[in-house]
Amino acid sequence: MKIGAVLFAAFYFSQMREETGTxxxxxxFLGIMALPICIMLLQPDFGxxxxxxxxxxxxxxxxxxxxxxIGAIMLxxxxxxGLLSLTPRYSYVYERIDTFFNPAExxxxxxxxxxxxxxxxxxxxxxAGRGFGQGVQKFxxxxxxxxxxxxxxxxxxxGFLGGTTLIGLFLLLAIRGxxxxxxxxxxxxGLLAVGLSTYLAGEAFINIAAMLGMAPLTGIPxxxxxxxxxxxxxxxxxxxxxxxxxxRTKNATA
Amino acid sequence: MxxxxxxLALIVGGALVFSSAALGLLARGSTHISSVVFNxxxxxxxxxxxxxxxxxxxxxxxxxALAPYLFGASLVATALVFIPGSRIRTRxxxxxxxxxxxxxxxx
Numbered sequence: 001m002k003i004g005a006v007l008f009a010a011f012y013f014s015q016m017r018e019e020t021g022t023x024x025x026x027x028x029f030l031g032i033m034a035l036p037i038c039i040m041l042l043q044p045d046f047g048x049x050x051x052x053x054x055x056x057x058x059x060x061x062x063x064x065x066x067x068x069x070i071g072a073i074m075l076x077x078x079x080x081x082g083l084l085s086l087t088p089r090y091s092y093v094y095e096r097i098d099t100f101f102n103p104a105e106x107x108x109x110x111x112x113x114x115x116x117x118x119x120x121x122x123x124x125x126x127x128a129g130r131g132f133g134q135g136v137q138k139f140x141x142x143x144x145x146x147x148x149x150x151x152x153x154x155x156x157x158x159g160f161l162g163g164t165t166l167i168g169l170f171l172l173l174a175i176r177g178x179x180x181x182x183x184x185x186x187x188x189x190g191l192l193a194v195g196l197s198t199y200l201a202g203e204a205f206i207n208i209a210a211m212l213g214m215a216p217l218t219g220i221p222x223x224x225x226x227x228x229x230x231x232x233x234x235x236x237x238x239x240x241x242x243x244x245x246x247x248r249t250k251n252a253t254a
Numbered sequence: 255m256x257x258x259x260x261x262l263a264l265i266v267g268g269a270l271v272f273s274s275a276a277l278g279l280l281a282r283g284s285t286h287i288s289s290v291v292f293n294x295x296x297x298x299x300x301x302x303x304x305x306x307x308x309x310x311x312x313x314x315x316x317x318x319a320l321a322p323y324l325f326g327a328s329l330v331a332t333a334l335v336f337i338p339g340s341r342i343r344t345r346x347x348x349x350x351x352x353x354x355x356x357x358x359x360x361x
Contacts, residue, residue, distance in 0.1 A: 166267070
């Protein structure tokens, strides 16, 4: 669904061209997002919905959205998420956000458990880490060491240096991806490159931010690294498309 | 080249970290460890690299033509989760994917 939505958004906004800057642009954004929002609210899966929204939103912005439309969507998203978190069905969203703002006040064995354990792991890694395979937290209290918490395992074993290297790699991925987008041979390829780069790097940054206590825990995996065959398939397919656009760019300039 | 190198570094480095993290699951006494590792390395990375290679070859015109259909198909596929009956399989799948949630006591 992530790649499907990004492909379709790039397709639709590349057809619209200048009209993206009119009311039709914001209507198209809402139209593309309507069904994914309904499905993800029913599941419910706010993490996946968040990354799809951010990816499609980045395409909308790159396609030439008006500043006031961008502001309106951001404001509306925050307000709607806030209102939803007050309803009983989505009360867990409220709890996650509450844990994020008040990690110390939460029960260390309850809601605040995961963030506490991931911070212990990251902190005990120090500058250079305990060494490959020497991490302790993965054997004991860290939940999902191969899944969402894998960044904490990496930071414990490879330390601050390893953790920042990984962040640097994802940053490089985003920068190169956007550079490919800027030099893409046509509008569709360019918008697609923006969406795919945002998806790959954005997912990683949301995951790492959650591990560091800089964002609420969302259950988003770490791109290319977390356990999960299907998530890996989707990420690698996105990488393949991005590399194809990159190759076309080189051919076009040569 | 930089982009390809970055992605390759992430996959190789990620596989190393994943292997190390998998020791944690092994030490917790999970019996599903081989299926989890198989799922990640063979289906995830192996099949994933094949799909990435296919995606790399496919022309942009094809992606452009397929875009609306792929979006529609992905929406239908995701909505299939809500069909009763498929839930049993989903839960079994979930147990295979996240075995520590099922056979291990939460500390």
